[in-house]
Amino acid sequence: MNYASFTAADGSPTWGVIIDAQAYDLGPTGLNLAPTLRAAVEQGIFGALGEEFRTAPVRPEADIEFLPAITDPGKVICIGVNYRSHQNETGNAAHQKEQKAPTIFTRFADSQMGHLQPALMPATTNEFDYEGEMALVIGKQAWHVAEDEAFDYVAGYSAYNDFSVRDWQLATTQWTPGKNFPGTGGFGPYLVPAADLGDVTKLTLETRVNGDVRQKASVADLYFTIPQLIAYITGFTPLSPGDVIVTGTPGGVGRFMTPSGLLNEGDVVEVEITGLGVLRNTVVPSA
CATH class of the missing domain: 3.90.850.10 (Fumarylacetoacetase-like, C-terminal domain)
Known part of the structure; x- marks a missing residue:
């Protein structure tokens, strides 16, 4: 599964998964599972999703603006x-x-x-x-x-x-x-x-x-x-x-x-x- 950090429709940073060229918002502007992809890694959410992501707000991958995969690494x-x-x-x-x-x-x-x-x-x-x-x-x-x-x-x-x-x-x-x-x-x-x-x-x-x-x-x-x-x-x-x-x-x-x-x-x-x-x-x- 491809995870990514990107901007939401309102321009604020979020993260989610991209499946079949569709970006599912799991961050603060979506399902709000974690504030950032880094936090999702820390909380054990990354790599452990079931099908719940399909209830998240979704946009075409072509419409999102990608951010660095981890936007806020400590090191x-x-x-x-x-x-x-x-x-x-x-x-x-x-x-x-x-x-x-x-x-x-x-x-x-x-x-x-x-x-x-x-x-x-x-x-x-x-x-x-x-x-x-x-x-x-x-x-x-x-x-x-x-x-x-x-x-x-x-x-x-x-x-x-x-x-x-x-x-x-x-x-x-x-x-x-x-x-x-x-x-x-x-x-x-x-x-x-x-x-x-x-x-x-x-x-x-x-x-x-x-x-x-x-x-x-x-x-x-x-x-x-x-x-x-x-x-x-x-x-x-x-x-x-x-x-x-x-x-x-x-x-x-x-x-x-x-x-x-x-x-x-x-x-x-x-x-x-x-x-x-x-x-x-x-x-x-x-x-």
């Missing part, structure tokens, strides 16, 4: 250089073979946008790039989680586009500035329960720019696996329901293409992951 933790193909294109493969822990940076929740919302290219850069990724959402309090128990803490999965402002990212060894401009964290369109997907290592991630395939990889190609990521992250910070881990991007980013594949105004970027739908954002200059 968004991103993993850098975590596909072997991306390690190779960055020239870091030899170093990565000896790396004992994942590269981690954070993204602020207010830098995110939803499906079909513009990706805002800052006026201060000519180095705007895409990074198609798979995100996971934590389903329960997680602290010092063992690898063999890690999947028990995952509520669901979604597509993510970690749009990157490369000159700001690479100005120092700390990447945070280049990863937190407004309107650069595409998240959605749907959040799909983990139980609906089965073995996520069998999923395929594909990123397209104006229809041209730039990235394509199996989730099985992650260098640090999902259990390893959860175990490591919860070794230094507790995670709460609704927190997000963005697991890394494959090779094929624009910066390392010849000629350059960096983004321009009007480019349409799509991230498609098996079973998670297509996240689509168009590049627009930031005001």
Whole structure:
């Protein structure tokens, strides 16, 4: 079942499920099962619906405005250089073979946008790039989680586009500035329960720019696996329901293409992951 955050007919934020291109409002303007999708995860509603959703107010999916799948995560933790193909294109493969822990940076929740919302290219850069990724959402309090128990803490999965402002990212060894401009964290369109997907290592991630395939990889190609990521992250910070881990991007980013594949105004970027739908954002200059 596809869950999503979106705006109600009156423009206020809500959430619900999307079935057969129809959006059922389960939030404050509908059945009011929980105030947000994050709260639904915390309360155990997410992934546990019966047929009661069919009594909710409904609108065509084409009429809703998508919000980030989780609009109010307490933490968004991103993993850098975590596909072997991306390690190779960055020239870091030899170093990565000896790396004992994942590269981690954070993204602020207010830098995110939803499906079909513009990706805002800052006026201060000519180095705007895409990074198609798979995100996971934590389903329960997680602290010092063992690898063999890690999947028990995952509520669901979604597509993510970690749009990157490369000159700001690479100005120092700390990447945070280049990863937190407004309107650069595409998240959605749907959040799909983990139980609906089965073995996520069998999923395929594909990123397209104006229809041209730039990235394509199996989730099985992650260098640090999902259990390893959860175990490591919860070794230094507790995670709460609704927190997000963005697991890394494959090779094929624009910066390392010849000629350059960096983004321009009007480019349409799509991230498609098996079973998670297509996240689509168009590049627009930031005001």
